[in-house]
Amino acid sequence: MPVPTSVSTRSHQGKGAGLSLALLSAVAFGGSGVAAKPLIEAGLDPLHVVWLRVAGAALVMLPLAVRHRGLIRRRPGLLAGFGLFAVAGVQACYFAAISRIPVGVALLVEYLAPALVLGWVRFVQRRPVTRAAAVGVVLAVGGLACVVEVWSGLGFDVLGLLLALGAACCQVGYFVLSDQGSDGAEAPDPLGVIAYGLLIGAAVLTVVSRPWSMDRSVLTGSAEMDGTPVAALVLLGWIVLVATVAAYITGVVSVRRLSPQVAGVVACLEAVIATVLAWVLLGEHLSAPQIVGGAVVLTGAFIAQSSAPAKNSGKPVAGGGPERELSTPGTTA
Secondary structure, eight states: OOOOHHHHHHHHHHHHHHHHHHHHHHHHHHTHHHHHHHHHHTTOOHHHHHHHHHHHHHHHHHHHHHHTTTHHHHOHHHHHHIIIIIIIIHHHHHHHHHTTSOHHHHHHHHTTHHHHHHHIIIIISOOOBOHHHHHHHHHHHHHHHHHTTGGGTOSSOHHHHHHHHHHHHHHHHHHHHHTTTOSSTTOOOHHHHHHHHHHHHHHHHHHHHOGGGSOGGGGGSEEEETTEEEEHHHHHHIIIIIIIIIHHHHHHHHHHHSOHHHHHHHHTHHHHHHHHHIIIIIOOOOOHHHHHHHHHHHHHHHHHHHTOOOTTOSSOBOOSSOOGGGOOGGGTO
16 A cells, blocks of 8 residues: 555655764764863873763753653663663773774774674574675674784784773664664653663762762863863863763664664764764874775674664564564563
């Protein structure tokens, strides 16, 4: 039966809005490392920068948490998972990684997430994946070998690379949990999920980072971006308001309007944006093999995520993000 024009138009507009939000989220997230690294180099511990980021964002989102307080009773597993993995885990691992390796390299390692999801689907759930998805994974892993320069015995700090890989594992949780419960009338409000995720993440990070030991004098001074002094509070404001609050809101809402797979494909631009910004603002230049390797990583991630079949199609699973049917409370906590 033909779809009524008004319904088709609304669907097209909804997808267009979702793509725009996903792009805005990629830009916002991509700028976080560039703003955070000068603060770390000025003397702040990476975990203290993460705590400032998450706690500041949680404070901004507190009114929404109060408004959606019913979520604590209805979806405690979702909120706990989002706070632990999609907020605290991703940010702590990523900021700790960029304190040891370049911003662009850390993000490119993080974009092994599609391969990790496919590995989980194939070897843990024992479900088949498409050939195109497998090719995407091989490309992503091969490109990563170029990025980290395996021929020179890993040209970067091993711990930094492991931390970036930890961020990749937590990013899988971000896409899965962002789509949690998106079907049906009882779907939790994404703004409420973000607000409580930030509050839980801030609580966890308070215990881990011990912010009372922070060198607060750094925040009253300036930090250098490739030799140019910038007020530390300006950088912190960008990290909290743009790279966290705006980034999470646009990112989660885009997943709801699109799907984890499509939103994940657009999110691959985050690595490109971060690498370019780090090159221009921080002077972190990548070699030609690393640039080629980065392009291969993103190509592989794109193929792996965009080759997912439609839900309930009866075809093999192939996406970088799990299908909606996998987003059940049992997978969150």
